[in-house]
Amino acid sequence: MSANPETVKQSSSSLKDKLATFHSWAAVDDSTLNKGQKLAVKYFMGAVILFIFQIIFGLLAGIQFIAPGFLYEILDFSVNRMIHINAMILWMLYGFIGCTYWLLEDESGTEIVGLKYGVIGFWVLSAAITIVVLVYLLIQTGAGNDTTLWLINEGREYIEAPRWADIGIVAVMLIFFYNVVMTFSKGKWSGIAGVLTLDLVALAGLYVAGMFYMTNITHEQFWWWWVIHLWVEATWEVLVGVIMAWSLMTILGVSRRIVTTWLYIEVALMFGSGILGLGHHYFWIGTPEYWLTIGGFFSALEPIPLVAMVVHAVYDSGERSFKNMNHPAMAWLIAHAFGNFFGGGVWGFMHTLPQINLYTHGTQWSASHGHFAFFGAYATINIAFFYIAIQHWRGNVWMGSNSLNEWRWKWALALLNIGVVGMTIALLIAGYEQSFIERAIGGSTWGGYFAAQTHPSFMSAMHWRMLFGLVTAAGLGLLVWDLLTIGKGETRKAEMIIHSK
């Protein structure tokens, strides 16, 4: 297409106008952000959109437990569920990348090195995701050959993205690294910067472990868990430790020395238990018996760092009488500390020893834990950061006590947490019932499985899950509305906090 330069200019300027109109409607002001933060808000907006997708497809999948004919052979359960969990992983990764870009310039004390590449990376990644989702929705499955695994779907829970997209994701991650490492190198390194960089290397390196086809399913699942477990129970956990450290320092004013020391303690405890805790997924997949002991022992220690993180967050906040410049963000950070501990630590611990996992493995029990942990640990801290970002983007407005329309963020917080905890309890009941009737008595046969699925307590649990799913969705709706409006029309500037040395 040979475009007339004149029209190109016009359309790009009209796009600029539209963007400007949107900015003035949303009352956001780019000039209050540094370059890294401008990139960060792109990622945060992408994250919110993917979060909405996650919930829509979760609701569809949930309905299919109650009405199996719903969308049968149009959007089957497998498709809805895949998009539900893929959108979740992606929005959280978007959020984490956003958080990193957000703190990069402040922490390094210099300008981001490769902003241009970062922006290109963002659009490439977003375009790739759009294509992947369209293929999931419209093509869904393919023939049993390599072409399907390369172009349509890899068929491995959480990392279903086809191989071409895997390669794209790794390429974009390399750009991200380049930006992080080069910016810190140009500016200054700190304890937080060091932990962050090494953790990101590990996080991306692990993804590569999930990029190979294997016929031997024992080997395949062995490596698959390297990605899934060593992400959520090691590298992501340390990443949120970094984000938490930085947030406590900036919005509460805790001293750098204290947050850095805590961060090292958390790394030691988390990696010390989480790396070998990987063994709790190697009980039943064909791997040797020593994993029963190693996996059981080390994973049982995993709640310890999560307790330490609660103590840290609550103690530091209490010491400052919770005096801070961003109430919604602070509330979500506290929700994170508790959610991480209960969803990951307590719910994980309850089924982590092999003697109990023999019966709960692969039941709604796992779904109960999965929901509580991913929400409690990772949704919460990302939401906290959305609030930190929007406060700055609206010109560092007041978000302390008696801010306008406070009820919105409070109700969003309440509905989302009540919704997810409600779903967690409903799934827990279903999980106990399934472990007992299908597993212990029915011996996991197909007959045993369906006996458990048709049991009245299972069916009523599925209805409760749906109800609380709707509460969650309402909470998300309110959250999005609040993010679009909070601080608009606010004339007071944010309170200054006193930083301890």
Place this chain on the structure above:
Amino acid sequence: MSENPQWASESFWKKVAVWVTAGSFLILVVLTFDTLKQTSAGGDRVPAYSVINKKIDYQFDKKLNKFMPIIDGEELLFGKEFSEEEAEQLVTLGKKTTQAKNCMNCHTLLGNGAYFAPDLTKAWLDQGWLTVGLREEQMLKFLMDPEKNARTFGTDRKMPNLDITKEEAKGIVAFLKWMSSIDTNGFPYNFTTIYAEDD
């Protein structure tokens, strides 16, 4: 920093963090090599693909106090004896098909996946296939047209038609048969196989 005891100092915990992480990772790497070796196809825990020529059962072992796969005697699949190479080819086709059709987002395999449909770890041995004689035919028919051959057991949940070809269906059956022979440390517990009635 003089008011700080050594054990509460930043530099102390930095060293601890580095050593603990490196140590744990090193142990994991060593165990990974050992595990991969012990679980390569053809070993004790994960049988060779040609196990599809054999009779596979799953029974409680009183001495070991857990359920164990029992492999003995010949029981050909589709009336054919597969060489090691042919068997691997067929199981590979089956494994790729399970990925291409996204089985894992409804079912669990070795207990991992989704919880909308039954576990497939020992599907080959399930009494749902009625008799040993009917099993192969039932499985192929079901996989190729799950809607008409639905085994919904009162839930109305039906597996969708996934356009599985006959060759792919055979691959899946071979894959499921091979998977049922893996030593999974006694998971699932208390499973009654299709052979149990014959005893």
